[in-house]
Amino acid sequence: MTARLPRPSDVPGSRPPVVMCNEPGSFAWGVLHRRHPALIQQVRDAFPYPPRQQRALDALLAEITDGVVEPLAATAKDYSLWADRAEPYVGRSWFDTPFLWAESYFYRKLLAALEYFGEGPWQGVDPFGPFKDAELSSPVVDEELRALDALADLPPERQASALLQASLWGNRADLGFGITADEPARTDTGAGAGAGADAGAGLVSDDSALLWSLLPVGTPATVAVVADNAGRELIPDLVLVDHLLERGHATDVVLHVKPYPYYVSDATNTDVVGGLRRLVRASGRAGEIGRRLWTAAGTGRLEVRAHPFFCAPLPYEEMPEDLRTQFASVTLTILKGDLNYRRLVGDRLWPATTPFADVTAYFPGSLAALRTLKSDVIVGLTEAMTNALDRTGAAWRTSGTHALIQARPAPAAASDRTSSGPEGDTEGSA
Numbered sequence: 001m002t003a004r005l006p007r008p009s010d011v012p013g014s015r016p017p018v019v020m021c022n023e024p025g026s027f028a029w030g031v032l033h034r035r036h037p038a039l040i041q042q043v044r045d046a047f048p049y050p051p052r053q054q055r056a057l058d059a060l061l062a063e064i065t066d067g068v069v070e071p072l073a074a075t076a077k078d079y080s081l082w083a084d085r086a087e088p089y090v091g092r093s094w095f096d097t098p099f100l101w102a103e104s105y106f107y108r109k110l111l112a113a114l115e116y117f118g119e120g121p122w123q124g125v126d127p128f129g130p131f132k133d134a135e136l137s138s139p140v141v142d143e144e145l146r147a148l149d150a151l152a153d154l155p156p157e158r159q160a161s162a163l164l165q166a167s168l169w170g171n172r173a174d175l176g177f178g179i180t181a182d183e184p185a186r187t188d189t190g191a192g193a194g195a196g197a198d199a200g201a202g203l204v205s206d207d208s209a210l211l212w213s214l215l216p217v218g219t220p221a222t223v224a225v226v227a228d229n230a231g232r233e234l235i236p237d238l239v240l241v242d243h244l245l246e247r248g249h250a251t252d253v254v255l256h257v258k259p260y261p262y263y264v265s266d267a268t269n270t271d272v273v274g275g276l277r278r279l280v281r282a283s284g285r286a287g288e289i290g291r292r293l294w295t296a297a298g299t300g301r302l303e304v305r306a307h308p309f310f311c312a313p314l315p316y317e318e319m320p321e322d323l324r325t326q327f328a329s330v331t332l333t334i335l336k337g338d339l340n341y342r343r344l345v346g347d348r349l350w351p352a353t354t355p356f357a358d359v360t361a362y363f364p365g366s367l368a369a370l371r372t373l374k375s376d377v378i379v380g381l382t383e384a385m386t387n388a389l390d391r392t393g394a395a396w397r398t399s400g401t402h403a404l405i406q407a408r409p410a411p412a413a414a415s416d417r418t419s420s421g422p423e424g425d426t427e428g429s430a
């Protein structure tokens with residue numbers, strides 16, 4: 001008999017509340033109050049949308065600011081996916097809804113307003129495409145790619161560590177930041193960013209040694225990377241993927257991306273192709289990496305998948321069975337970014353010292369999270385670290401100045417180590 005994987009509800013004690021949007025001045029409230037209206041304006045300015053889309057954007061702006069949650073059009077192909085989840089909130093102010101749900105629903109409604117899923121000429125036009133393209137073609141990316149040449153002189157472990165850090169800090173390059181004047185755009189990220197002397201500074205939790213131990217060189221392994229942002233985050237992610245394949249940490253990599261544009265800069269397959277093209281065109285080591293990845297994509301060693309769940313307004317605890325099976329079958333899943341972390345911990349306000357392994361015990365297989373801190377939720381910190389950060393008075397949880405690498409082995413493997421018998425829950429073992 002296969003034992004049920006533990007769920008977050010199995011953590012002793014009652015579960016903390018989910019983040020809501022109704023506390024004026026809170027981070028979530030600010031996103032709804034400022035970031036979403038500003039994003040509507042940015043998108044409007046970036047395309048010559050015709051009157052129908054302009055009117056739909058006006059209506060969406062009115063709905064999210066002074067109105068109430070309206071359902072998706074019943075004709076939407078994915079209506080049923082959203083209807084059940086929207087039902088409790090329809091007719092309420094957007095500010096009286098959970099943060100995770102509200103943001104996801106906002107992006108879905110923005111695409112509806114722009115007729116992204118329609119039959120007409122705007123079908124499939126990424127409203128965030130111009131921002132993503134501008135970032136990808138910026139000179140700073142050239143610099144970051146050139147920095148990869150210098151890494152070749154470092155000993156192998158330092159190279160691995162630098163590439164992991166670059167992928168981690170690449171998460172600062174979030175086009176969601178900088179939408180409003182009070183949110184500075186992120187700098188100091190990118191493919192070669194982890195090579196800096198102080199690359200470890202700002203890490204509030206660092207399980208990188210455990211992460212590498214889960215991927216011993218030369219052992220057949222499939223790694224799932226759940227991507228986050230395109231451009232300056234995805235490029236170092238791709239460079240890390242190449243490292244895993246090239247150095248024998250992985251035989252195959254599955255790169256999970258969003259099926260459609262989401263959270264401003266989240267990567268879709270189009271963005272993966274754009275990132276690969278950018279690498280292939282580069283000179284030096286970056287170009288070599290790009291050509292290897294291009295070949296890996298052609299041979300299936302690098303596979304891109306885009307499950308609809310990645311744009312759903314749901315925590316990972318509610319992932320569908322087919323996705324659960326996919327994660328259960330890989331050696332390690334690496335979740336990138338803040339939103340994936342929020343979904344991992346249910347977007348709940350856990351005490352920061354709640355163990356990462358406890359909260360994520362429901363997630364199948366071995367797991368690592370790489371994230372810069374851009375929202376209120378966090379687990380897995382020591383009390384000393386939490387107190388020290390709180391004492392600074394800085395917005396360390398939300399400003400992207402701090403980051404974490406958290407990892408744990410598959411729950412079955414963890415219990416094997418502590419139990420004397422050979423049996424245990426094998427459902428999640430890699």
Ligand SMILES: O=P(O)(O)OC[C@@]1(O)O[C@H](CO)[C@@H](O)[C@@H]1O
Binds near residue numbers: 103174339
């Ligand atoms: O997942 P990512 O790209 O790292 O971050 C997503 C994000 O920009 O969106 C939310 C606010 O809109 C925050 O959780 C977070 O800052």
